[in-house]
């Protein structure tokens with residue numbers, strides 16, 4: 621009862637600090653870390669649950685939830701009923717997470733490379749490409765979703781996968797670099 625109240629209070633604190641809309645049905649167990657440039661938008665839907673306390677996840681958490689919005693244009697949108705367990709979402713432009721999607725412990729999702737890499741064509745700027753994750757996607761523990769990736773509805777991302785390319789809806793992708801597992805044939 622008290623923890624439910626505190627979880628609703630934590631979500632209110634995040635909404636106040638991010639300038640976002642608060643829904644009383646959100647539950648944030650433990651306070652997430654919020655890094656936000658003025659103007660950046662953190663949009664969190666109804667009934668979203670975020671776990672930032674190690675004991676609340678059956679495999680433990682290695683970190684609190686981190687929302688990192690690094691430019692004034694950045695948007696992180698998390699749709700209704702999504703669940704986040706001690707993961708990082710870091711946006712310079714846009715990360716969208718669909719309704720009912722579950723993001724596992726230690727997952728890292730970023731729409732940028734964080735540093736200007738000395739690659740041909742980058743001109744000293746940080747590469748940025750939006751990340752879109754569909755509805756009811758399951759992202760296993762410690763997976764990494766890199767810039768420019770779109771993951772279709774109901775896809776499953778295996779634990780520890782490094783996802784560098786799109787994953788179609790209703791498919792499973794595993795490994796580093798993540799590859800789609802061929803559907804079983806009878």
Ligand SMILES: CC(C)(COP(=O)(O)OP(=O)(O)OC[C@H]1O[C@@H](n2cnc3c(N)ncnc32)[C@H](O)[C@@H]1OP(=O)(O)O)[C@@H](O)C(=O)NCCC(=O)NCCS
Nearest residue numbers: 705724725759760761776777778779780781792794795801
């Ligand atoms: C992705 C996952 C759900 C797939 O389970 P599954 O459908 O039972 O898949 P299978 O065990 O039949 O494996 C299918 C193939 O993918 C491989 N595979 C499965 N998971 C893998 C992973 N995480 N990394 C690399 N390869 C993996 C298997 O070795 C197998 O390959 P093969 O056909 O060459 O032998 C599961 O393996 C997984 O990663 N579970 C972890 C979930 C998790 O992180 N939960 C905690 C969240 S906080």
